[in-house]
Amino acid sequence: MTRRLRPARLRPADIVRLGGTGLRTRPLRVFLSALGIAIGVAAMTAVVGISASGRAEVDRRLDKLGTNLLRAAPAERDDGTRAKLPKEAVAMVQRIGPVQRAAQTAVIDGARIYRNEHIPIGRTGSIDVTATGRGLLPVIGGHLKSGSWLTPATERFPGVVLGATAAERLGVDTPGTRLRIGQRWFSLAGVLRPVPLAPEIDSSALVGWPAAETYLGFDGHPTTVYLRAQDRQVTAVRDVLAPTVSPGHPGDVAISRPSDALAAREATESTLTGLLLGLGGVALLVGGVGVGNTMVISVLERRGEIGLRRALGATSGHIRGQFLTEALLLSALGGLGGTVLGTGITAGFSVLRGWPTEVPLWAAGAGIAATLLIGAIAGLYPAIRAGRMAPAQALSGP
Incomplete structure (x- = not known):
């Protein structure tokens, strides 16, 4: 009686290691793609941070002047x-x-x-x-x-x-x-x-x-x-x-x-804040498109690698997980860099204006979460496409 072999399961650490290997082999492309994400996150973080710092300054002034x-x-x-x-x-x-x-x-x-x-x-x-x-x-x-x-x-x-x-x-x-x-x-x-x-x-x-x-x-x-x-x-x-x-x-x-006049002025500035957040969202979306484009090209360039791994026993799920992880890591890299950059912009602007520096934690968390979501969406199609490749098709070249 023969026993049917089951495909091996990759541990999360193995999937992350595989995804990181794909990024390390193309540093310039990874940097440019992550930069698009970082610009969007930095814009959103800076807008929220500067707005929060402005509100903190108004509150500080009102506390000093009295209401x-x-x-x-x-x-x-x-x-x-x-x-x-x-x-x-x-x-x-x-x-x-x-x-x-x-x-x-x-x-x-x-x-x-x-x-x-x-x-x-x-x-x-x-x-x-x-x-x-x-x-x-x-x-x-x-x-x-x-x-x-x-x-x-x-x-x-x-x-x-x-x-x-x-x-x-x-x-x-x-x-x-x-x-x-x-x-x-x-x-x-x-x-x-x-x-x-x-x-x-x-x-x-x-x-x-x-x-x-x-x-x-x-x-x-x-x-x-x-x-x-x-x-x-x-x-x-x-x-x-x-x-x-x-x-x-x-x-x-x-x-x-x-004192209501100062509060009203702060309320009117929230309209501009919403507009700038929208522009930051557009920049973030453009960065997501760049991630998707990078991943599609990566799949096309690595057909041989995909075919070899499939021939050695990797399943479609392994391949999908690898490329989806690459997209998530790429987006996370851009999100973290954008958060640091946006925080630095907020701090510099606040110091120049003599304001207290305040960057809400939810803004940093929302920026990174948004990049991961966009990275998942952008990398989903390339990952599915890579997973559907048959070994013979992948090894035969374009």
Whole structure:
């Protein structure tokens, strides 16, 4: 009685060894094919990493600046006119229990600032002349770049503090420089750093509240009220702020939370992130096509090897496993290289921008998983084709 022989089974380690041998014999082709995969993965990883780093920077800035800042401003009425806030707005706001501090500003209509008397009328550089008090900076989280802030003396006399953008447009940053506002000369007291939560201050020339009333004909009505509330009470304060500022006409007051603007900007950037991810996916798909092309050519070039192995007892499954493993190894090589490259790009960009570097683990894992999936799909047809070759057909040549 004869016993039927069963084909030997290759262990996973043997299949990986066979697949690796095919890659080592063609290093240049393997490098170019893996490079296509790596570019796609690097693009996707870098896009996700830079986006995550940007969100981390926004969160860091919000943690530093605080999310408890509220802003009240006159609303536009149905007839197209703009309401006025009462002169006692800040005093009334400070009576709200959870409010920690409050300050006000007022854009002075008709007041314009010029570098000197030779500047033509109307060329203001879109700089607003704004009245304010000494308590503004702690409320909005502002800091001086040079000079000094308003003092009990300078807020009553012709002194001015410029926002960061205003100073750049006027081309001045030296305290003591004379600037013309209306018909009077004001002395530059200081220059502010950019204020992320109140960007309107950046393009403002700030003068003291009493000085504005004395020298610029200011009527004393604020146009913006800023306040800081207890973190847990921000929503409650927001609900009562309009009736408090304008008890008779709460609809005349528009309430906003400046920190929401930074979050909204981050949300708009997610649209661009999605577009770039799509481009990275296209690059990854092109890399997969390159893997498939490499494997098809490999099958055609190695017909003799396939025929010899089949003649020595290798089954169709052995051949399919070998070539499919080659495709997976090639894709994994590109995926790992692309992940490292994308992480490096993210780190370099974050360092240049001064952001924290953050690459989500899911992004790296998804990139490698996607490359393995694409490699499996790209290598499936060449592997099946190689497995179907009969020994005689393979040894007979093309």
